[in-house]
Amino acid sequence: MTVRLSFMRHEFLIMAAVLTMVSVLKGRAQTDVDTLAHRMLDDVEVTAHAPSHSVTSAMPTREISRERMRRLGLTALPDALRQLAGVAVRDYGGIGGMKTVSVRNLGAHHTAFSYDGIVVGNTQAGQIDLSHYQLDNVSRLSFAVGQETSLLQSARHYASAGVVSVVTDEEPSPLRVSLRGGAFGYVSPRVRCHRRLSDATALTLDGAFLRADGSYPFTLRNGRFTTREQRQGSDVTVWQGEANLRHHFADGGRLHVKAQGHHSERGLPGSVVLYNPNNRERMWDENFAFQALYIRELGANPQPSAFNSQTPWSLAVRMRYDHSWSHYDDINVKYADGRQTDLNSQSEYYTSATLAWQPRKSLGMALAEDVIYNTLRNNIYDGVRPHRLTSLTALTAFGKWDRLTANASLMATRSHRSPQDAYEGHWGTSCGLLFRMGGGASLRAMMKQTFRLPSFNDLYYRRFGNVNLRPEKAAMYGVGITWSGSIYRNVYVETTVDGYYNHVRDKIVAFPTTYVWRMMNLGRVDITGLDATLEAQWSPVSRWSVDITAAYTLQQAVDKTDRRQSFYGQQIPYTPRHSGTASAVVSTPWVDIGYSLQACGERYSALLHNADARMKPYAEHNVTLSRSFRLRRCQLALSASLMNLTDEQFDIIQFYPMPGRHWQAGVVMSFD
Numbered sequence: 001m002t003v004r005l006s007f008m009r010h011e012f013l014i015m016a017a018v019l020t021m022v023s024v025l026k027g028r029a030q031t032d033v034d035t036l037a038h039r040m041l042d043d044v045e046v047t048a049h050a051p052s053h054s055v056t057s058a059m060p061t062r063e064i065s066r067e068r069m070r071r072l073g074l075t076a077l078p079d080a081l082r083q084l085a086g087v088a089v090r091d092y093g094g095i096g097g098m099k100t101v102s103v104r105n106l107g108a109h110h111t112a113f114s115y116d117g118i119v120v121g122n123t124q125a126g127q128i129d130l131s132h133y134q135l136d137n138v139s140r141l142s143f144a145v146g147q148e149t150s151l152l153q154s155a156r157h158y159a160s161a162g163v164v165s166v167v168t169d170e171e172p173s174p175l176r177v178s179l180r181g182g183a184f185g186y187v188s189p190r191v192r193c194h195r196r197l198s199d200a201t202a203l204t205l206d207g208a209f210l211r212a213d214g215s216y217p218f219t220l221r222n223g224r225f226t227t228r229e230q231r232q233g234s235d236v237t238v239w240q241g242e243a244n245l246r247h248h249f250a251d252g253g254r255l256h257v258k259a260q261g262h263h264s265e266r267g268l269p270g271s272v273v274l275y276n277p278n279n280r281e282r283m284w285d286e287n288f289a290f291q292a293l294y295i296r297e298l299g300a301n302p303q304p305s306a307f308n309s310q311t312p313w314s315l316a317v318r319m320r321y322d323h324s325w326s327h328y329d330d331i332n333v334k335y336a337d338g339r340q341t342d343l344n345s346q347s348e349y350y351t352s353a354t355l356a357w358q359p360r361k362s363l364g365m366a367l368a369e370d371v372i373y374n375t376l377r378n379n380i381y382d383g384v385r386p387h388r389l390t391s392l393t394a395l396t397a398f399g400k401w402d403r404l405t406a407n408a409s410l411m412a413t414r415s416h417r418s419p420q421d422a423y424e425g426h427w428g429t430s431c432g433l434l435f436r437m438g439g440g441a442s443l444r445a446m447m448k449q450t451f452r453l454p455s456f457n458d459l460y461y462r463r464f465g466n467v468n469l470r471p472e473k474a475a476m477y478g479v480g481i482t483w484s485g486s487i488y489r490n491v492y493v494e495t496t497v498d499g500y501y502n503h504v505r506d507k508i509v510a511f512p513t514t515y516v517w518r519m520m521n522l523g524r525v526d527i528t529g530l531d532a533t534l535e536a537q538w539s540p541v542s543r544w545s546v547d548i549t550a551a552y553t554l555q556q557a558v559d560k561t562d563r564r565q566s567f568y569g570q571q572i573p574y575t576p577r578h579s580g581t582a583s584a585v586v587s588t589p590w591v592d593i594g595y596s597l598q599a600c601g602e603r604y605s606a607l608l609h610n611a612d613a614r615m616k617p618y619a620e621h622n623v624t625l626s627r628s629f630r631l632r633r634c635q636l637a638l639s640a641s642l643m644n645l646t647d648e649q650f651d652i653i654q655f656y657p658m659p660g661r662h663w664q665a666g667v668v669m670s671f672d
Contacts, residue, residue, distance in 0.1 A: 051440075052494060054533065055482035058405055058432030058444050059146040060086065060498050062533070066139050068547070071585045072594040073624030073641035073664065075180060075188075077133040077141070081164065082598050083581050084143050085531040085551035086498075089130075090574065091652040099131045103145060103162030104502055105527050105557045105575055106474055109452040112160035116168055116258060118291050118318050119156040123374040123388060124346050126455030132262060132287075133166065136178060136190050137206055137242070140167040145500075146430060146448045146476065147409070151356040152295060152316040155368040155392035158411050158430070161450045161474060170246065172204060173635070173670035182664035185213035185235075200248045210238040218657040219649050220272060231657065233267035233281065253296035262287040271655035280331040291320035312359040318352040344378040346456075365397035374456075381460045388417040390453070405434040415453055419460075420467040426451055440485035444498075448476045458508055458519045466519040475503045494535040502527035507561075522561055525572060529555035545587045552580040559607060567607040574653070576601040576617075594624040605654035618650035637668040 053061045062084040074080045078089045078099040088102045100108035108127035112119045115133075122128055135141075142148075142165045147158050157163055176192040190208040197203055214234030220227050245257040268281035298313040328342040350372050358364035370392040377385055396409035408431040415424045430448035437443060454469040480498030487493050507523025536548045557575045559567055571577065578601035586593045599619040606613040626639040640663070647661035 051484045054496055055442065055484045055494050057149055058407060058434040059144055059446050060480065061142060061144045063142040068585065069135055071592050071624065071626055072583055072596050073622060073639060075135055077130045077135060080135060080141055083583060085533050085553055086145055087143055098129050100127050101130060101164060104500060104529060105555060106161045106502060110161035110450060110474060112157060112163045114157065114163055114165040116256065117293050118320050119154060121348050124344060124376055124456045137168045137192060138166055139169045146446055151358060151364050151366040152314060152354050154318055154352040154354060155370040155394040158394040158409050159392050159413065161476060175671040178666060178668040180664060180666035183662035184216050187211055202246045204244040206242040208240045212236055216659045231269060234269040236264065236266040238264040253294060256293045258291050260289040269656065272657060282329045284327040287324040289320065289322045293318050312357055314356045316354040320350040322348040342380050346376045349373045362400035368394040376456050380462050382462055384419060384460050386417065386456050386460055388415060390415045403436045407432050426471060441483045443481055445479045450474050454508055464519060469508060469519060470506050470521050472508050473505045477501045490539045492537045496533045498531045500529055524560040525557060526560050527557040529553060543589045547585045550582040554578060570609055571604065573605055573607060574603055576603040592626045596622045615651060615654055618648055620648065621645040633672045635670040640665045
């Protein structure tokens with residue numbers, strides 16, 4: 001009890017300090033008078049490519065625009081993330097299967113998912129199922145190793161090894177109707193309505209439905225025998241709704257309020273082994289979330305100077321409430337009653353405040369404080385009702401000089417959970433350097449210490465959890481070189497090469513004890529790798545353009561847990577040494593042609609590398625044709641895609657076959 005009171009007192013003092021600073025600064029007016037003489041000059045138009053964050057950031061950053069996603073026929077978030085270097089997506093087969101993402105093989109628990117500036121959490125499993133998110137209303141998708149560059153991030157952003165950031169449309173069309181359909185019974189209509197309630201307030205309503213039977217053919221090989229089977233238990237039905245309210249206050253403040261609702265019923269496609277393709281597992285999910293983000297520059301600056309065109313102080317306040325419910329059923333003779341039913345209900349209350357000071361564009365610092373409270377109620381923890389209170393504090397600073405950009409942050413985490421009254425305090429640091437050598441080339445280096453708290457499943461799951469688990473710690477180091485510029489007339493190129501080393505200690509793994517498997521801190525993993533990217537843009541003639549991107553990853557992630565084990569020093573499961581993606585978009589006056597490739601080398605599904613665990617390499621080719629044109633007050637966009645062009649059968653997770661050749665087509669109507 002004393003520890004908890006001390007914890008709460010600490011949080012109260014931090015929040016009180018932030019609010020006090022806001023109240024003191026709120027009334028200040030920054031008045032800088034520009035005394036330099038000036039005169040008007042004639043307008044001069046200059047055309048040039050602005051380098052993207054991929055080559056100007058000290059932390060490796062990747063980004064894919066909405067237009068490129070449309071031209072490549074990408075409709076699901078996991079498919080878009082596969083286009084980015086350093087990102088590993090695990091897919092448990094079919095539309096109904098779970099999909100997670102990890103950063104440079106550190107695991108999905110180390111990756112933060114940010115939705116319109118607020119990180120989404122799941123304390124029960126510790127990872128987000130990306131299959132719940134579509135790309136219809138996404139305007140920008142980015143991925144950053146370490147952290148993003150914005151000062152007004154929350155502490156939760158800084159606490160992760162990497163951040164997947166999704167930003168939705170702020171000013172969509174007044175009315176947008178879309179319909180997509182495809183193989184295996186796939187159909188997905190969507191409607192979005194955008195209205196300006198006043199000059200300062202806008203409301204956007206979004207509703208979507210998705211269904212598919214997911215019954216696709218695949219080849220089953222068992223020794224010398226090969227049969228043609230049909231995938232079962234991969235059906236899905238999803239209803240989604242979202243409302244966004246944006247308001248601009250007269251004092252410069254901006255408020256974005258979002259409410260989300262999600263309901264789905266899906267079959268969980270099981271592993272295909274022993275000629276048993278049928279699976280009788282089902283999952284029902286319901287989720288409701290409410291979040292708000294308020295950003296304001298503190299103090300007025302009626303006469304900004306040429307040296308300081310903005311107010312130096314700014315504030316961001318975030319809050320999110322998330323409630324999810326799930327019902328899992330498995331009908332199987334291995335259970336005493338012939339059925340297992342798991343019911344879960346979890347809630348998260350999250351609040352955050354970030355205060356930033358930036359006296360000039362080349363210098364700034366920020367203090368962020370987050371408080372998170374999680375609860376879980378279910379029928380699988382032997383009567384345990386866990387809850388956790390977590391505090392995250394981040395102090396960050398950056399500076400820009402003639403050729404050098406530097407940033408650094410200090411991160412503190414404190415966590416109190418029950419049952420098992422434990423007070424955990426941990427510190428982490430990060431820093432990044434970017435040195436511009438001239439000629440469009442830059443050198444960069446980064447270091448970050450991060451860790452992840454055990455999930456409720458790790459701690460309390462029936463006969464499996466371990467309440468004495470320590471946080472899993474990871475140290476990340478990286479160096480790289482970037483270059484951007486024109487290599488020929490009308491050809492613009494950006495390229496990056498980053499080498500990295502990650503060391504994971506106290507890895508949380510399932511380990512066999514005398515009678516049952518238990519979660520323990522036994523793992524050590526060393527990860528060495530290289531990410532290389534290339535982007536090229538070419539405009540040969542008017543209204544013609546060619547955009548090419550490519551990404552390659554070389555990675556060695558080896559187990560260093562126990563020298564006595566036969567798999568010591570071998571590549572960890574599901575980690576290919578070689579993987580990569582490539583895409584090309586050819587835009588013409590008549591039609592846009594998009595092509596994408598995802599390739600993955602040999603990997604193993606188990607710690608021990610033998611023939612049974614070997615997974616063969618694969619390459620998936622996709623082609624999309626699209627055309628956008630105007631019909632009176634309607635902008636019409638048509639697209640047709642052919643996925644897995646070569647009909648190659650492959651597994652991302654062993655015994656979970658992915659679909660072969662299939663198609664999708666869509667129409668989008670945007671009304672003025």
